[in-house]
Amino acid sequence: MNSATFIQHMLNSLTLGSLYALVAIGYTMVYGILRLINFAHSEMFMLGAYFVFWGITLANLPWPVAMVIAIVVTATLGIVVDQVAYRPLRDAPRISALISSIGVSFFLQNVAIVFFQAIPREVYRPQWLEDPIIMGGVRVLPLTLFVPLLSLALMLGLIWIVYRTKAGLGMRAISKDIETSYLMGVPVNRIIALTFGIGSALAAASGIMWALRYPQLQPIMGTIPGFKAFIAAVFGGIGSIQGAVIGGLALGFIEIMTVAFFPDLAGYRDAFAFVLLIAVLMFKPTGLLGERLEDKV
Amino acid sequence: MRKMLLLCLALVLGFANAALAADDTVKIGVFLPLTGQNAFGGQLELEGVQLAAKENPTVLGKKVELFVVDNKSDKVEAANAVKRLIEKEKVQAIIGTYGSSLAMAGGEVSEKAGIPQVGTSCTNPLVTQGKKYIFRVCFIDPYQGAGAATYAYKTLGLKKAAMLVDLASDYSVGLSKFFSKSFTKLGGQVVATLNYQSGDQDFTAQLTKIISEKPDVLFIPSYFAEGAIIMKQAKELGATFKIMGGDAMDNPKITDIGGSAVEGFVHTTFPYDPSMKNMTEMAKKFTAGWKAQYPGKELNVNAALGYDAYMIILDAITRAGKADPESIAKALAATKGFQGVTGATTINETHDAEKPVGLVVIKDGKKIYEGEITPEL
Numbered sequence: 001m002n003s004a005t006f007i008q009h010m011l012n013s014l015t016l017g018s019l020y021a022l023v024a025i026g027y028t029m030v031y032g033i034l035r036l037i038n039f040a041h042s043e044m045f046m047l048g049a050y051f052v053f054w055g056i057t058l059a060n061l062p063w064p065v066a067m068v069i070a071i072v073v074t075a076t077l078g079i080v081v082d083q084v085a086y087r088p089l090r091d092a093p094r095i096s097a098l099i100s101s102i103g104v105s106f107f108l109q110n111v112a113i114v115f116f117q118a119i120p121r122e123v124y125r126p127q128w129l130e131d132p133i134i135m136g137g138v139r140v141l142p143l144t145l146f147v148p149l150l151s152l153a154l155m156l157g158l159i160w161i162v163y164r165t166k167a168g169l170g171m172r173a174i175s176k177d178i179e180t181s182y183l184m185g186v187p188v189n190r191i192i193a194l195t196f197g198i199g200s201a202l203a204a205a206s207g208i209m210w211a212l213r214y215p216q217l218q219p220i221m222g223t224i225p226g227f228k229a230f231i232a233a234v235f236g237g238i239g240s241i242q243g244a245v246i247g248g249l250a251l252g253f254i255e256i257m258t259v260a261f262f263p264d265l266a267g268y269r270d271a272f273a274f275v276l277l278i279a280v281l282m283f284k285p286t287g288l289l290g291e292r293l294e295d296k297v
Numbered sequence: 298m299r300k301m302l303l304l305c306l307a308l309v310l311g312f313a314n315a316a317l318a319a320d321d322t323v324k325i326g327v328f329l330p331l332t333g334q335n336a337f338g339g340q341l342e343l344e345g346v347q348l349a350a351k352e353n354p355t356v357l358g359k360k361v362e363l364f365v366v367d368n369k370s371d372k373v374e375a376a377n378a379v380k381r382l383i384e385k386e387k388v389q390a391i392i393g394t395y396g397s398s399l400a401m402a403g404g405e406v407s408e409k410a411g412i413p414q415v416g417t418s419c420t421n422p423l424v425t426q427g428k429k430y431i432f433r434v435c436f437i438d439p440y441q442g443a444g445a446a447t448y449a450y451k452t453l454g455l456k457k458a459a460m461l462v463d464l465a466s467d468y469s470v471g472l473s474k475f476f477s478k479s480f481t482k483l484g485g486q487v488v489a490t491l492n493y494q495s496g497d498q499d500f501t502a503q504l505t506k507i508i509s510e511k512p513d514v515l516f517i518p519s520y521f522a523e524g525a526i527i528m529k530q531a532k533e534l535g536a537t538f539k540i541m542g543g544d545a546m547d548n549p550k551i552t553d554i555g556g557s558a559v560e561g562f563v564h565t566t567f568p569y570d571p572s573m574k575n576m577t578e579m580a581k582k583f584t585a586g587w588k589a590q591y592p593g594k595e596l597n598v599n600a601a602l603g604y605d606a607y608m609i610i611l612d613a614i615t616r617a618g619k620a621d622p623e624s625i626a627k628a629l630a631a632t633k634g635f636q637g638v639t640g641a642t643t644i645n646e647t648h649d650a651e652k653p654v655g656l657v658v659i660k661d662g663k664k665i666y667e668g669e670i671t672p673e674l
Binding site for chain 2: 001002005012015120121122123132141215216221223224259263267268269
């Protein structure tokens with residue numbers, strides 16, 4: 001392997017890893033606050049991507065406007081899903097909400113198959129995204145540089161919300177003890193709705209970036225990225241925002257480098273990701289940066 | 298005297314029997330999906346069969362009678378349809394069907410009854426596997442791989458190939474096997490074979506590896522959902538090699554999704570297109586006949602395969618000199634170089650058709666039928 005090929009592999013890893021990181025941030029944020037793995041995250045990811053391309057092709061909106069609208073619409077939808085599917089289960093055992101989220105995921109996916117049809121659709125990319133930058137045998141898409149920066153910015157933004165704002169204070173209180181939060185006057189339902197809104201907005205943002213990188217829309221496009229992001233979040237320590245970013249990047253590198261160094265195993269790269277998940281759960285269940293949960297008495 | 302009488306009686310009875318079996322008509326059953334999800338293809342194939350029957354109404358001086366039954370795109374209905382054709386209509390041969398699973402369900406019944414069945418466009422290798430009475434006029438899916446290899450090596454003069462194969466799909470694995478076998482036999486070299494799984498969206502790692510091996514051609518026997526974005530990513534990574542694929546890439550959306558990245562892409566297909574240059578005699582007749590019979594209706598390869606299925610049975614009956622199921626089956630199995638609408642057809646030992654493979658190339662965002670090639674196995 002010459003150095004140009006190696007650098008190309010590194011850049012490919014960075015692109016894929018930062019996309020995983022982007023999806024994982026949303027996953028981990030909802031989990032960190034509600035202790036709920038929101039499987040419908042994959043479908044918010046898919047819907048966000050569809051919305052933006054409808055905005056562009058049907059309503060002829062310019063790029064940035066379509067993107068903002070798609071993110072807002074998806075966030076609203078996330079809040080609606082919370083009201084319909086999770087809020088009635090607030091006092092039920094945690095597993096009920098988890099199962100409900102699986103139901104929402106299947107529901108949205110099948111609705112999408114019916115209404116959007118299962119055939120893949122094209123994505124129009126702005127021209128400046130189409131042309132790679134060429135540097136001595138290495139080719140970089142502008143997106144390769146943009147996505148990591150976006151992930152980093154969103155990570156910092158989230159940390160700011162969670163640790164520096166009043167809503168964030170509420171979120172942290174809820175994550176510690178939901179009943180006491182009620183008693184202390186935290187507007188629990190509003191904060192949770194906000195959490196889902198932000199989570200869904202993040203899913204939409206990552207779905208849009210994913211669709212720009214892999215320009216094709218399908219109703220099932222969120223499933224595999226969703227699983228991978230989940231692995232990334234667990235690897236980094238589920239609940240930890242920085243952990244999600246590190247986990248996503250690590251997963252991207254592991255996948256690409258597996259293919260680069262063991263090309264015969266290329267068909268099993270997904271399997272490696274899942275083996276990693278099992279290994280983490282067995283040997284370090286809290287992940288790289290996860291906090292240890294103390295058992296409540 | 299008594300002996301003579303018995304002999305006479307036997308002779309008379311014998312003749313009567315023979316006369317009964319060799320009725321003055323030849324009965325051919327047709328089971329196709331005329332309703333349900335496969336109706337579009339089934340209708341076209343039926344029209345092909347009917348056109349052939351209209352133009353060639355007799356064989357061995359006997360009238361050919363067609364019995365058409367709808368299999369409703371359903372496996373149970375397909376088995377019932379064949380049962381009805383055999384038990385009620387007492388057909389001597391059966392044409393059908395579009396859809397491999399339907400062909401398999403119907404084939405079980407024909408096989409048991411010993412009635413020859415000729416498939417139209419059922420391309421799964423399992424349809425004829427281990428069957429004595431089941432044939433088809435289309436080639437099996439993986440056979441196209443050999444066509445792609447022959448085209449790449451002989452026509453384009455490309456010597457080094459790479460493959461990117463969907464590990465989770467029989468179709469993809471089958472095509473790649475035929476491709477590499479044919480390509481290496483011709484003298485070429487397969488420099489890299491990488492895998493992925495259906496549903497993957499990131500192929501950058503595999504493609505970077507393939508690009509570093511510097512092949513002349515990349516064969517991607519994938520489905521359309523992956524194929525278009527593989528080509529897109531290959532272009533982004535600076536790939537300059539030729540890319541080829543199988544008929545699963547035959548989708549009008551390919552240029553929408555792939556854009557300029559699919560320019561020059563070649564995929565294999567069935568060897569008939571109304572715009573093709575060197576048609577066989579039968580293809581010319583079929584094309585003209587279709588235009589007269591169904592003016593304004595678009596002509597496609599399914600209709601051509603329906604036509605061929607009828608004609609190959611007639612050819613078998615003519616060669617056998619008689620029309621009982623056993624002789625038809627024997628003659629069908631011995632078909633060699635039958636000049637059908639879809640090219641020179643030979644039935645091989647697995648009862649699948651070996652014939653030229655068609656090639657479609659994408660030029661200026663449009664699909665152009667390029668011609669045919671006879672694969673070297």
